[in-house]
Amino acid sequence: MVAALTRLTPPIKWHGGKHFLASKIVALMLPHTHYVEPFAGGLSVRLAKNPEGVSEVVNDLNGALANFWQVLRDEESFDRFRRRAEATPFSERVWADAMALLRTDLVGTDPVEWAWAFFVGCRQSLAGRMDHFTPLSRTRTRRGMNEQASAWLGAIDGLGVVHSRLKQLRS
Template sequence: MGIERTGYRLRLVCDAEYCRNHLGKGLLEVDGDSLSRCEWAARDVGWRLGGDTVLCTDCNAAETRRERLSANEQSDSAQKMTKLTQPGKWHGGKFHLAKRIIELMPPHVHYVETHFGMGSVLLQKDFEGVSEVVNDIDGRLTAFWKALQSPTSFEAFCRLIDATPLSQIEWRQANTTMAAVTTGKSLAERGAAFFINNRQSRQGLGKDFATLSRNRTRRGMNEQVSSWLTAIEGLPEIHERLKRVVILNDDALKVIRQQDGPNTLFYCDPPYLAETRSSGEYEMTYSDHVRLLALLGRSVAVDASRFDDAVETLGPLLEWQRKGKFLLSGYPSSLYYETAGMNTWHRVDIQIDNKASSAKTKEIKTVCMWAN
């Protein structure tokens, strides 16, 4: 941080990357004591004055870690950091919003995604100096990620995928494998069936075989064949990236409780409220959303007539003392708006066209990002 003197007040100018890009100068102001108001943290933070610089005690660990990197190490780190494309399609995925989401993240040491999906944010995020944990309740999805991560399973997985063309016959067979009891199937076989079912289906929903283009080609071949081959070509880089990541298959609320800490950042991208969009396979009910919001906040705007239990059962969730920070994605809804207001969470609205639409003029949607 740098300092500016304005009258009898001391204005601190925060040089942290997030604050510099989003909040600008004059972030912190003090009247001579050792505390100042940080608008991003939404609370008083400590600071130290040394010479002509000011160091925020909240940012100290992250700033020190960055300062230890020499110019050469920073260059090497930048070369290692390759932004990867998610391997499959995902309804409600954040591939086109990942850069904006990452820009909103405050400094952190421990990064946790509670609803991982197809991993578009993690795969575009810098990994240096951060421990990473991802979770999803869908066991078939996490089996796919584990097949990509495991050295032995990945080799077998690649042999299966390399031998599979884009084909409605192959897609139907994968669909049958997905629907059947998978006892006796190897991790590679389960992962391959999921990948084929997802990547060769329309919009990644796994319900219908992909719609084939008739009026254009890509790389001199059918557009969907090209897309399938491109996805396969990118798998080795994702395999390398996943070596640094812990993969969980558990309830999101349990993961938040277990992984919380003062240096933790949670990115929560739950299936959106059913009333705000078309549905996917693994849904969250209104009551599920209420419980998630209760755990993240201190108050929740619950409609008792829609909640599936006595409102009093939310008490333990509301009383739990969260230490970390979070980013939470969602479409506009009264439940989220009112809860955010009660907890004084920050909100950033991002406009994006509906990528899943086949219409020439795509509907513009608003994705909200809430943060504590």
């Protein structure tokens, strides 16, 4: 069986993702030297498995998603992306602006700006579906603030750990 790591929380919500099943899926894997993830999505399984001694390749047909993971992996792009994300509030207006950018022709768009818009659009939407801004809870709090705002800030806080894990990746 393949050893699991402490489960890393993916920075994006992905509809149909395997976040809650990842450790069980990894436990069923036989020892291997190559791991291919053709449908990257939120990378929940990949982020849950130990990469030691394994050649890993991931890909996805969704260009915005593939760009997002490439920006998170690249050192220079990641630093710019993280600064941009840290300066971004949890806001329906910001989400709408990000979604408007994603609906334009992205040819020639800065990959970091594209990744930022994707991150905001996905992370601040209901269930990561990118079709509606997530409704704000009026009664639930976490870390002394609105639950959704806390989840947004938590996703940003976890970017560095995911970046470190992605540096070994081939795409």
